[in-house]
Structure formats: structure tokens, C-alpha cells
Amino acid sequence: MSDVQQARSRVARALTIAGSDSGGGAGIQADLKTFTVLNVYGMSALTAITAQNTLGVHGIFNLPLEAIELQIDAVATDLGVDAVKTGMLSQVPIIETVARKIKQHNIPNLVVDPVMVAKGGAKLLEDSSQQALIDHLIPLATVITPNLPEAEVLINREIKTVEDMKEAARRIHDFGAKYVVVKGGHLEGDALDILFDGQTFEQYVSPRHETKHTHGTGCTFSAAITAELAKGTPIREAVATAKEFITCAIRDTLGLGAGHGPTNHWAYNNRHKN
Numbered sequence: 001m002s003d004v005q006q007a008r009s010r011v012a013r014a015l016t017i018a019g020s021d022s023g024g025g026a027g028i029q030a031d032l033k034t035f036t037v038l039n040v041y042g043m044s045a046l047t048a049i050t051a052q053n054t055l056g057v058h059g060i061f062n063l064p065l066e067a068i069e070l071q072i073d074a075v076a077t078d079l080g081v082d083a084v085k086t087g088m089l090s091q092v093p094i095i096e097t098v099a100r101k102i103k104q105h106n107i108p109n110l111v112v113d114p115v116m117v118a119k120g121g122a123k124l125l126e127d128s129s130q131q132a133l134i135d136h137l138i139p140l141a142t143v144i145t146p147n148l149p150e151a152e153v154l155i156n157r158e159i160k161t162v163e164d165m166k167e168a169a170r171r172i173h174d175f176g177a178k179y180v181v182v183k184g185g186h187l188e189g190d191a192l193d194i195l196f197d198g199q200t201f202e203q204y205v206s207p208r209h210e211t212k213h214t215h216g217t218g219c220t221f222s223a224a225i226t227a228e229l230a231k232g233t234p235i236r237e238a239v240a241t242a243k244e245f246i247t248c249a250i251r252d253t254l255g256l257g258a259g260h261g262p263t264n265h266w267a268y269n270n271r272h273k274n
């Protein structure tokens with residue numbers, strides 16, 4: 001086996017197809033930091049550039065479809081991809097292009113984070129694009145990871161209780177995703193997430209940390225699932241690791257910025273040191 005072949009057989013490779021967050025807390029930047037901490041080689045295909053900090057989104061610049069296609073082609077045809085996640089895909093043609101490319105390159109282990117609105121309230125997915133997610137991307141997904149407002153939009157129904165979360169998971173599973181993780185970060189009480197495989201439910205619970213520094217929690221959580229799937233970790237364990245990763249990242253806050261600050265991506269590796 002050549003050096004290159006040996007390295008390829010050792011290193012798990014993950015691709016994030018998402019928007020850039022200049023503040024580094026969410027989007028591509030959060031994903032690549034998470035991949036690195038979990039010992040996975042990270043690659044990116046940018047869909048948009050956002051001018052963003054902890055106070056909000058100050059500008060959104062979608063990239064041309066050709067730029068998105070060529071980035072995916074470049075990494076898939078040379079470096080190889082063991083798992084891929086999608087984040088901010090704001091317009092219908094972007095969603096269609098990304099879905100087509102994932103199919104064309106037969107990229108395994110697709111994690112769809114159906115990003116719709118930033119913490120500060122800025123829309124990152126145009127309303128007209130919601131149906132395109134359901135039609136084109138969710139049927140390809142190994143896992144989809146909606147937060148409560150996203151799940152409500154997808155099923156057009158309010159979610160107020162854990163039973164509602166389970167019903168949402170059932171309905172979203174019917175759209176064709178193999179696994180659904182409904183994140184309960186937006187409910188009160190413990191931070192409870194639910195994994196549904198089409199038959200059984202698994203719950204992941206952690207204490208809620210009272211903090212405003214939760215910018216990018218969803219991106220980081222789904223990136224951690226992606227990294228674990230890239231290594232071949234089974235889904236239940238992958239979600240458990242992601243839950244521990246995000247719990248540490250929220251708990252050991254960095255305290256950056258005047259608004260919703262980023263989480264601490266190093267915290268997971270430091271968790272046994274204190």
C-alpha cells in the first residue's frame with residue numbers, strides 16, 4: 001500500500017456544506033473546529049458568506065451555484081468524503097444543487113441540519129426553500145437534526161411537550177430521513193433531545209446551563225454527529241458523543257462578545273482535566 005493509500009485508510013474525512021460565520025461560532029467555522037477536536041479531517045464547501053458577530057447577522061452573500069458545485073466536486077473526486085453535513089442553504093437552487101451533488105458522488109452519511117433562523121432572528125433560509133428541503137434533501141438524509149422551531153415549520157404544527165417532540169420525529173421520519181434527532185434546546189427544563197429510528201425513541205438529557213453563549217450550538221452538535229459517523233461510530237453512540245461534546249462546549253463558556261457568544265470547542269477534550 002502506498003503512503004497516500006495508508007493515510008487514507010486511517011483518517012476519517014468529513015465535509016461541511018454550509019455558510020461562513022465571520023464570528024467563528026456557527027456555520028463552517030464551528031463545523032471545522034468540531035471535526036478537528038474529534039480527530040476527523042475537515043473539508044468545506046461554502047454556500048454563503050455572512051458578516052456576523054455575537055450581536056447578529058450584518059450581511060448575507062450567497063455564492064454562485066457554480067462555486068458551490070465546484071467545491072463539492074473538488075473534494076469528492078480527490079480527497080474522498082466519509083460523511084457530510086449540510087447547514088445554511090438559503091435558496092431553492094442551492095438546495096437542489098447540493099442534493100444533486102451528494103447523489104452524484106454517492107457521498108455516504110448525510111447529516112442535514114435544517115438551519116432556518118440565526119439566534120438573533122435573521123432568516124438564513126428563505127420561506128420558499130422550506131419545501132425544497134423536504135422534497136430534495138431530507139429523503140437523502142441519514143440523520144436530520146431540527147431544533148424545535150425548525151421542526152414546527154417542517155410539520156406545520158406547534159411543539160410544546162416531549163410527546164409533541166416524539167410526534168414531530170415520527171412525521172419528519174416519514175419525509176424519508178433514516179434517523180431524526182429533535183433537539184429540545186428551546187424547551188424549558190433539562191436540555192433533552194430525542195433520537196427516532198422509525199421504531200424506537202432514545203432520549204439524551206443534560207442539565208440546562210443558564211447562559212446566553214449558545215451561538216452555534218446546533219451547528220456544533222450536528223458536526224459532532226457527522227464526525228462520529230465519518231469514523232464509523234453507530235448512530236446511538238454518535239449522538240451520545242455529540243451530546244457530551246455540546247454540553248461541555250456550553251458549560252465551559254468562553255464569554256466572548258457582547259451578545260450571544262460562541263461555545264467552547266476545546267472543552268470536550270479538557271473534560272476530565274478539572
Ligand SMILES: Nc1ncnc2c1ncn2[C@@H]1O[C@H](COP(=O)(O)OP(=O)(O)OP(=O)(O)O)[C@@H](O)[C@H]1O
Nearest residue numbers: 147183185186191192208209214216217218219221
Ligand atoms: N442552555 C443549554 N444548556 C445545555 N444544553 C443546551 C442548552 N441549549 C441547547 N442545548 C443543547 O444543545 C444542542 C443544540 O440544541 P439547540 O436546540 O440549541 O439547537 P439550535 O437551536 O439548532 O442551535 P443554534 O441555532 O444555536 O445553532 C442540543 O443538544 C440541546 O439540548
Ligand SMILES: Cc1ncc(COP(=O)(O)O)c(N)n1
Nearest residue numbers: 019020026027118119215216
Ligand atoms: C453561517 C451560519 N450558519 C448557521 C447559523 C445558525 O446558528 P445560530 O442559530 O446559533 O445563530 C448561523 N448563525 N450562521
